[in-house]
């Protein structure tokens with residue numbers, strides 16, 4: 001059996017996967033490989049080909065694959081005789097992890113307490129929505145176009161993308177969407193600072209107008225930089241206004257930092273750029289150091305839970321706390337936030353240079369090591385904002401050709417028209433150079449295929 005396995009190719013494994021697993025699988029359709037091993041920023045498939053990993057578990061692997069400190073934390077944990085799992089009972093490890101995590105929350109975590117949730121980002125979003133309702137006695141939630149918060153019923157209800165929602169008929173009720181700013185495609189058709197000002201005004205007007213048609217919400221949920229929505233950074237003035245208005249009306253501001261959190265964007269949390277403190281911060285992905293872990297940082301005044309009012313068996317994954325603690329240590333010791341800022345800045349600059357030569361790259365955006373390139377059809381006429389039509393087909397082809405050239409990329413945005421880079425934060429200068437070289441190769445092959 002083992003010998004037979006050694007001879008299986010990518011294609012064999014993919015055929016077997018298609019037989020074993022539901023039609024719901026998604027990444028294998030875009031990145032058709034079977035992974036044999038991985039180290040740092042590199043992934044090797046079963047055919048021996050290596051790839052530079054700019055997907056990194058959808059941003060989960062802040063320290064890359066199998067980082068020494070992560071591996072050591074796991075081996076030490078296993079040797080320690082500690083329990084793997086404790087529900088929400090405490091341990092010295094959980095105690096140390098909690099202290100270290102609180103210390104990196106905005107304001108050094110002074111006003112926050114933690115809630116350990118079920119292990120996924122969506123689990124934590126569900127908890128946040130329920131807590132906001134509990135704390136305010138209200139039921140409506142405001143979310144934003146392009147937002148992504150997960151696939152469970154509540155989290156999906158506050159997610160913008162209607163694709164996965166269309167066949168699910170009764171999602172959580174009481175969700176109102178408002179337009180999220182977009183640098184390249186202002187949803188009000190105004191653009192620039194005037195567009196941001198109008199969106200900011202619209203938000204406060206909507207909350208304060210007693211005839212807006214919506215009663216005061218329990219919560220506003222948003223990402224400070226939308227990830228799956230196509231790497232859209234929220235303007236600082238808009239975020240500050242939302243903080244001001246939500247505070248004034250006792251609305252719980254939930255900032256979903258599942259993807260942006262833990263130094264990815266050049267700050268420990270993306271909302272810190274605006275100097276705002278959310279009432280609830282949703283955290284997952286990177287904080288588990290590769291193992292499943294999700295938490296809320298809750299401003300104590302909103303900690304309205306009765307004991308046991310929310311629970312979940314897998315709140316007590318001790319090994320994920322060990323890897324999480326190791327992650328926090330490395331992030332701080334190596335100042336990976338500053339590195340994300342510096343290397344991300346360099347990548348963004350190089351991508352902007354490419355943009356000058358390839359007009360199909362409509363816009364390069366993002367912060368730190370969370371970057372997006374909006375792919376457009378340069379053969380069409382621009383709209384009134386001077387933005388070209390989206391070209392999701394070309395974006396998909398770029399992803400495929402980058403894959404062939406050994407670069408794993410994610411896509412996001414409307415119909416997947418934004419090519420996204422989420423490399424591990426430990427990436428070095430040479431590897432950044434390789435990303436650009438491979439991206440350009442993938443781009444030119446895709447253009448040769450579709451623009452010939």
Ligand code: PMP
Nearest residue numbers: 120121122148149150227258259
């Ligand atoms: N919120 C954000 C901002 C996310 O990016 C994601 C996952 N991409 C989630 C929530 C959901 O996390 P999970 O897939 O672990 O449920």
